[in-house]
Each structure stands twice: as C-alpha cells, then as structure tokens.
Amino acid sequence: MxxxxxxxxxxxxxxxxxxxxxxxxxxxxxxxxxxxxxxxxPMADGGEGTLDAFEVAVPGAVRHPVTVLGPAGREVDASWLQLPDGTAVVELAETSGLAHMPELAPLDAHTFGFGQAIGAALDAGATGLLLAIGGSSSTDGGVGALAALGARFTDASGRPIRLGNRGLGALARADLSGLPPLPAGGVRILSDVTNPLLGPSGAAAVFGPQKGANADQVVGLESNLVRLVRVLGRRPEVVGAGAAGGTGYGLLAWGAQLAPGAAAVGAALxxxxxxxxxxxxxxxxxxxxxxxxxxxxxxxxxxxxxxxxxxxxxxxxxxxxxxxxxxxxxxxxxxxxxxxxxxxxxxxxxxxxxxxxxxxxxxx
Missing domain, CATH: 3.40.50.10350 (Glycerate kinase; domain 1)
Structure with missing residues (x-):
C-alpha cells in the first residue's frame, strides 16, 4: 500500500x-x-526562515519591505510580514542576523535594526507581534532593539551608550518609559532556546563563541550583561532570557511573553x-x-x-x-x-x- x-x-x-x-x-x-x-x-523554530514559513503557511500574508540599520552599522534591506488577522511577524535574522556581518564582531554587533522593523510594524497598525529571535549576531541583551523603540540607556553622564555589548560596560541608567504600549494582541517571542541570560548556560557562555567571541571576550560579554541586569533589575534566570544574545531578556522587560517558536510555526502550518x-x-x-x-x-x-x-x-x-x-x-x-x-x-x-x-x- x-x-x-x-x-x-x-x-x-x-x-x-x-x-x-x-x-x-x-x-x-x-x-x-x-x-x-x-x-x-517546511518548518522553522523562530530562527532564520520563520518569516518564509509563515508566508507559505498563511494565505493572504503580505510582506512589507523595510530598510534598517544592520548589526555591522550599515543599512540593510529587510521585511516584516503582515498576517490577515493584523498580527505582524518580525524576524531578527532578517534585520540583525549573522548573515549581515561581513566579519564577526561579538562586542559591537547589535539589534537596533530589529527594533526598527518592530517599530515599522507597529506604525503600520499591527494588532499583535510574533517576534522570531533566532540567528542573532550580537550579545547586547536586546538593548539595541529597545533603544530603537524609544527606550533610553545612558552612562553616568547621561549620554546614550554605544550600541552593542561593549556599550553595556558604561551603562548607568535605563528609562523604558518611552517604549510603545504593547499592542492589543500582545507580543510573543518565538524562540528555539530555553537558556537563561547569565551563567554557564547563558547567552555569553553558550552563544558568544558562535558569534566570534574568544574566551576572554566571553568573560567581558558576561560582565556587561551582569551590569544590564543590575540596572534593569529584571530576573536573568527566566527561561529563554538568554535567547538571541539576551534579546529575550530585553523583550521580556518590555512585557513580551515567550512562546516555543517551532510550535507556533507548526500551528500555522x-x-x-x-x-x-x-x-x-x-x-x-x-x-x-x-x-x-x-x-x-x-x-x-x-x-x-x-x-x-x-x-x-x-x-x-x-x-x-x-x-x-x-x-x-x-x-x-x-x-x-x-x-x-x-x-x-x-x-x-x-x-x-x-x-x-x-x-x-x-x-x-
């Protein structure tokens, strides 16, 4: 048979x-x-290809092009996906992923462009957000994305810190009051990992080397993420906080909720x-x-x-x-x-x- x-x-x-x-x-x-x-x-789990999977799976989905600041400091052409129910799917790999790095820069790569794409979707009237965060090139704790959305991260003199994990070393204050309110449909983080932000199974230790960090740089990445935790005061041990170089941590601080990426794509399919x-x-x-x-x-x-x-x-x-x-x-x-x-x-x-x-x- x-x-x-x-x-x-x-x-x-x-x-x-x-x-x-x-x-x-x-x-x-x-x-x-x-x-x-x-x-x-064909499947995806919140990493590279998630946007494509949703586009194939959901009839009537529409791509919207957007130009953002890439993780290496150059503009990149990306897109976000509008689903028929008003939900927007935004993929970090499209805006701030490893594919946009001519050379790996573990201390300086950032997620600012990801935040710009999220902002574009909200400006277009997105009623909910699905944020696929796999494939990150950075370990900036999501600070770049939050800064693009209106948060302020400053040093002891009140000046904005530089983008990337390196900038977290000078972080003294964080003001999240400028972030937009969450859309009515909420914000779900699609992730394929459950790592916490800090420690031996955290963002720096596990994923830093994949982004080009040597042993000494991993120590520095971790130290700067510890500084971010002290300033924001959010729990670093939450499941998934270490996803995408800590982008999960930053988005959780905004009020987003974590969702298994593969299950979300599987449901759509x-x-x-x-x-x-x-x-x-x-x-x-x-x-x-x-x-x-x-x-x-x-x-x-x-x-x-x-x-x-x-x-x-x-x-x-x-x-x-x-x-x-x-x-x-x-x-x-x-x-x-x-x-x-x-x-x-x-x-x-x-x-x-x-x-x-x-x-x-x-x-x-």
Whole structure:
C-alpha cells in the first residue's frame, strides 16, 4: 500500500532553506519509493526562515519591505510580514542576523535594526507581534532593539551608550518609559532556546563563541550583561532570557511573553492535523546536537509524531547527539564524506539522505 510521508525539516542554516531541503528529501524518497504520497511542510523554530514559513503557511500574508540599520552599522534591506488577522511577524535574522556581518564582531554587533522593523510594524497598525529571535549576531541583551523603540540607556553622564555589548560596560541608567504600549494582541517571542541570560548556560557562555567571541571576550560579554541586569533589575534566570544574545531578556522587560517558536510555526502550518494523516514523518536540521532537544524543529516534530503514533526519521547535516527517538537517522556529512562537501551542496546530499531514509523505512 502507498505510504503517506510528511516531510517537515528546518532550514540547514548557511546551506539551504527549509523549502529547498524538504524538496530534496522528497525527491530522494520518491526515487526509492515512487508510489508513496509525499506532503511537504517546511518548518522553522523562530530562527532564520520563520518569516518564509509563515508566508507559505498563511494565505493572504503580505510582506512589507523595510530598510534598517544592520548589526555591522550599515543599512540593510529587510521585511516584516503582515498576517490577515493584523498580527505582524518580525524576524531578527532578517534585520540583525549573522548573515549581515561581513566579519564577526561579538562586542559591537547589535539589534537596533530589529527594533526598527518592530517599530515599522507597529506604525503600520499591527494588532499583535510574533517576534522570531533566532540567528542573532550580537550579545547586547536586546538593548539595541529597545533603544530603537524609544527606550533610553545612558552612562553616568547621561549620554546614550554605544550600541552593542561593549556599550553595556558604561551603562548607568535605563528609562523604558518611552517604549510603545504593547499592542492589543500582545507580543510573543518565538524562540528555539530555553537558556537563561547569565551563567554557564547563558547567552555569553553558550552563544558568544558562535558569534566570534574568544574566551576572554566571553568573560567581558558576561560582565556587561551582569551590569544590564543590575540596572534593569529584571530576573536573568527566566527561561529563554538568554535567547538571541539576551534579546529575550530585553523583550521580556518590555512585557513580551515567550512562546516555543517551532510550535507556533507548526500551528500555522496545521502540522498536528497533517501528522494525524501521515504514516511516517521526516524532519531535520543543519546540526542535530545537545541543543536540539530544547525546542528545535526535530524535537517538536518528533513529539508530535510520538503523540500520533507515527514513526519519525531524521536527516541532519551533522549528527552530534543520540538519535534514539527516531527510527532512522542519516547525516549528510556522512554521505558526502565530510561537512565541507555537505555544506557546499546540501540539496544534493539531502536528496541522497531522502533515498537512504526511504530504504531504511522499507527495511523496518
């Protein structure tokens, strides 16, 4: 009997979009099992590609272009998405993400452009906000975004501090009274991580090195975030406060609420209903590691699959954690003979992975 296959991967960051990976996995699967019925549901978890996922999932969604100050100090062209119910989706990766950094600058990159895009959505009449904050290039505690929205962060002389984590070292006062009121529909932070702001599992220690920080700079990033906490007086241990270099912390101080990013995108896609009609599901991401269980796409899709009694398969660029929750798993790096080759042509190796997973499923 033909099998209904649901393919719901995240993007393979730096290699290919979720839609491209889903199509390649499907092509590989049908090369092995041509009679199967394949459904594509490219996913996102609050990081890069979230805007695209919502645009595909929600009929009538409209993109609005916006030019903002990028994290490296140059203007960048970005966009935000207006949903038919008036909610706006704004993606940090579009405005202030790593892709906008010609060179990594862990002390000076900032989120000011993200705040500008949020402000543009509010000025256009957004009745609610979904803020996807994955893919950040900075560790500024969200201060840049809040400053763009009207908050004031000043040094002991009353002068505005410079943008970026480096500026937090001079922070003496914060005035949030200039922030706009939250829209009637509220502000939800879509995030794929649960880290607190400070400590060994915090923004600086875990994510600082990914943004170019060496060991000494990580210590400095942490120290400056501690200063921000002393000034704002908000709890740094809140789940998700460390997301996006502490942007979660800043947005929570505004009054936003944290929401699992993958679940929000999955709901928009109708993924739970699609799962009920599937015989097997294939998910994936660029690197499946110890952080994948904390709200990333494979963990979310896997949970839905278990609840529906559907076997789940995994394709990932690299696999660095146990895959016991999946009935089969394939690494693109393993197929390609190394990570460099897999990254250079992710669609090719995703197609090969799809074929391999189909063979594994057939052999169960």
């Amino acid at each position: 033909p099998t209904t296959v649901l393919i719901a991967p995240d993007s393979f960051k730096g290699s290919a979009s979720a839609a491209t990976i889903a199509g390649a996995l499907a092509a590989g699967w049908t090369s092995e099992r041509p009679a199967d019925h394949v459904l594509l549901a 109708g993924l739970p209903a699609l799962m009920e009609g599937a015989d097997v599901v294939v998910t994936g991401e660029g690197r499946f590691d110890s952080q994948s269980a904390a709200g990333k796409v494979p963990a979310y899709v896997g949970e839905l699959a278990r609840a529906a009694g559907v076997p789940a398969l995994l394709a990932a660029g690299a696999i660095d954690a146990p895959t016991d929750d999946f009935v089969g798993a394939v690494s693109l790096s393993g197929l390609a003979g190394g990570s460099a080759a897999a990254i250079a042509d992710a669609p090719r190796w995703a197609r090969a992975a799809g074929a391999r997973l189909a063979a594994l499923y057939a052999a169960r």
